[in-house]
Amino acid sequence: MDPSTEQRIAAVPSLEDIARDPRCLAALERTSLSALLVRTAVVQSALAAQLASVEAHRSVSSAARVDADDQMLRVDEAAAMLRRKPQWIYRNAARLPFVKRISSKSLLCSKNGISHWLATRKA
Known part of the structure; x- marks a missing residue:
């Protein structure tokens, strides 16, 4: 690597440096800024994917615990x-959130779901 390339690489601030003082970017060339922007986009995408994965795992384990x-x-x-009457449940099954259709003629109802649904209804 030639000395000018090494000097340019050494001059690129770290993310910590940029977070501490964004004015340090003023001395960078356009190519360095572009490269840094691409690298931060990759990092941001990886962070967002990991966060989504953690949240999905948390909601699945929470749902499993509730179930x-x-x-x-x-x-x-x-x-x-x-x-x-049971017929009321069959008639309204499509709009009742606690009803699980097992087959075309068979339903099951979540006891916790019914309790929650009743709690949210007006008295």
Whole structure:
């Protein structure tokens, strides 16, 4: 590597230097600025992907924990809890967030989901 290239590389500030004092970028040439911008974009993309992965893992493990504590009820049990007839649940299954369709004629209802749904309804 020739001495002028080594000097240019040494003159490129680190991310810490830039965060501490953004004015240090004023002395850089256009090519150095472009290269630095590309490298920071790569770092930013990697950080965003890792953060998304951590958040996805957290929500999956949280959902698994909630599901482990939940109990699935038959339609007649859910109807009793809701003080409705079972036919009401079948008619409204598509808009009830606690209903899981097992087959075209079979439904199960989340006990925790019913409790949450009832808590959010007006009295």
